[in-house]
Amino acid sequence: MPDLSLQIGGLHSLPFSSSYEGILNFGTWDNGAGESGEYQKSTLIKINTPGVTNINGVAVHEEASGVFIDGIADISKGFAFDINSSSTLPAGENQLASLGVVNFETFALEYRDINGNPSWDSLTSSIGGFYNTSGNNQQLFPGNPIIDGDYTVIMHSSPVRGAGELSDKWGMRITYQVAVGNLAAWVMEEIYPYEAYSGEWTLTSGGSDELAAAHLLVNGYGLTLDGNASFWIPTNS
Numbered sequence: 001m002p003d004l005s006l007q008i009g010g011l012h013s014l015p016f017s018s019s020y021e022g023i024l025n026f027g028t029w030d031n032g033a034g035e036s037g038e039y040q041k042s043t044l045i046k047i048n049t050p051g052v053t054n055i056n057g058v059a060v061h062e063e064a065s066g067v068f069i070d071g072i073a074d075i076s077k078g079f080a081f082d083i084n085s086s087s088t089l090p091a092g093e094n095q096l097a098s099l100g101v102v103n104f105e106t107f108a109l110e111y112r113d114i115n116g117n118p119s120w121d122s123l124t125s126s127i128g129g130f131y132n133t134s135g136n137n138q139q140l141f142p143g144n145p146i147i148d149g150d151y152t153v154i155m156h157s158s159p160v161r162g163a164g165e166l167s168d169k170w171g172m173r174i175t176y177q178v179a180v181g182n183l184a185a186w187v188m189e190e191i192y193p194y195e196a197y198s199g200e201w202t203l204t205s206g207g208s209d210e211l212a213a214a215h216l217l218v219n220g221y222g223l224t225l226d227g228n229a230s231f232w233i234p235t236n237s
Helices: 104-110 183-190 209-218
Strands: 006-012 023-030 038-041 045-047 096-102 151-156 173-178 222-225 232-234
Touching (some): 006 151, 006 222, 023 045, 096 151, 183 209
Antiparallel strands (some): 006 096, 023 038, 023 096
């Protein structure tokens, strides 16, 4: 099982694609798409919830991560909710907002420095780097692994997500640790009240982890368990 515990999240300038070996995204908000921007589903991750094949009749299992918000031009819902305390991202070149993970084994083979060590330049140049909303490059590297038996939910920092009124910290990677068996209750407390979702939800606080994971993933939120893919797989698997 590849190590997928390195989380990435923030603003960047160039889109993810299969050419960026080892870099997987759960979904992207494209501020330049259409008149007001829109969400785009992942092309690299598909949902793996055989026990939850659909939500209110809409297919979930084996669909792309972020499929429910794909094409939606409303940043007040979904994983990019309130990144900039407004309906758009800040002006500048980094007009894409994504959450993702790094397949370290693949990445380290593809990107090496002159000493043969993993080079993180692809996260700072090839795909624009990950920046906070002030434009300062404060996320040159993926997040540290969180491997402790809990789920890791990957999100963006914002006024309601760990950054308060510190605007220079908005839009950066932030993670939450959630105990196994408690994912649905956490989602209903920490995500649902902020309307940071799309589509009809069939989730209650007593729902299964798999159902909760399906609701997270269809809306483009990141999720791992002990550093491994949880209820999702890379599209090439």
